[in-house]
Amino acid sequence: MQTTLDRPKADDALDSAKRRQIIDGARSVFLAQGFDAASMGEIARAAAVSKGTLYVYFENKEELFGALVRQQCALTAERLFELDAENHDVREVLRRLGLSFIEAMTEASHISTVRMVIGSAERRPEIGQLFLDAGPRSGIRRLSVWLEAKVAQGELAIEDVEVAAAQFLSMCHALVMMPVLIGGERPPGAERIAYLVGRTVDLFLAGYGPNALASKQV
Incomplete structure (x- = not known):
């Protein structure tokens, strides 16, 4: 028999399921028609x-689009930035992150979302700000926490972890994202991506790694 204490949990589950249902429907409309044309x-x-x-859950189209963006960015961030501060193989952690980051950035759904945001940003800059806060800035914050732990452990030498995190993520996708986003190109193959990430990690550690740490202590 269902007790009174059980009911709020069931209601919460139904509420979450309904929100997901609405967001999934909105995603299909936004992707097909763009933000402005969708009703x-x-x-x-x-x-x-x-x-x-629909209006019980979302007051307007902007709020619904914001929920969609936050959901997608949160899922991506949780998948990518669960970084273990106790893992002392810094090179391997960065390599895996770089590979996963490029894969996530070039997913068709992500590319479509970024195009929608860009298309709406001039008329609705709040949409662009929402995406920046939920996506790129969130990723930088999460990576900064891990980098700060590595600095505290003496494994990296970084004066500004926020700048370093932004540099790493930018270098990872610099030669990949724009051709896919703007030029409609297919993402490069696994071998090319592995090469680009490897070079990024090499450069990052040359500036912030153990050798850089030793030179700064001289």
Whole structure:
């Protein structure tokens, strides 16, 4: 028999499921039509809910798009930036992160989301700011925490971990993201990506790694 204490949990689960249903429907409409052309009525139909139900969960299209962006960015961040500060193989941690980061940045759904944000940013800069906060800036913050731990452990020599985190992530995708995003090119093959990440890690450690640490202590 269901008790009173059980019901809030069940309600929360149903509420979360309904939100996911709406966000999934919105994603399909936004990807097909873009942010500006999409309407709440079309999103309600795609999500198989009434407009009344849709407005219970989201006040307007901007709020719904924001929830979609935050959800996608959060899932990506959780997958990429679970970095173990007790893993002392710094090179390997950075290598794995670089490979995963490029894979995530060149996923079709991510590319489509970035294109939508860019297309809307001039008229709605708040959309661009939301994406920056939930995506790139969040990734930099998460990587900064790990880099700071490595500095404290004496394994890296970094004066500004936020700048270093941004440098690493930017170097990883610099030769990959723009051709895919703007030029419509296919992502490079695994061998090329591994080479680019390897060179990025080499350069990063040359500037911030054990050898750099030793030279700064002389």
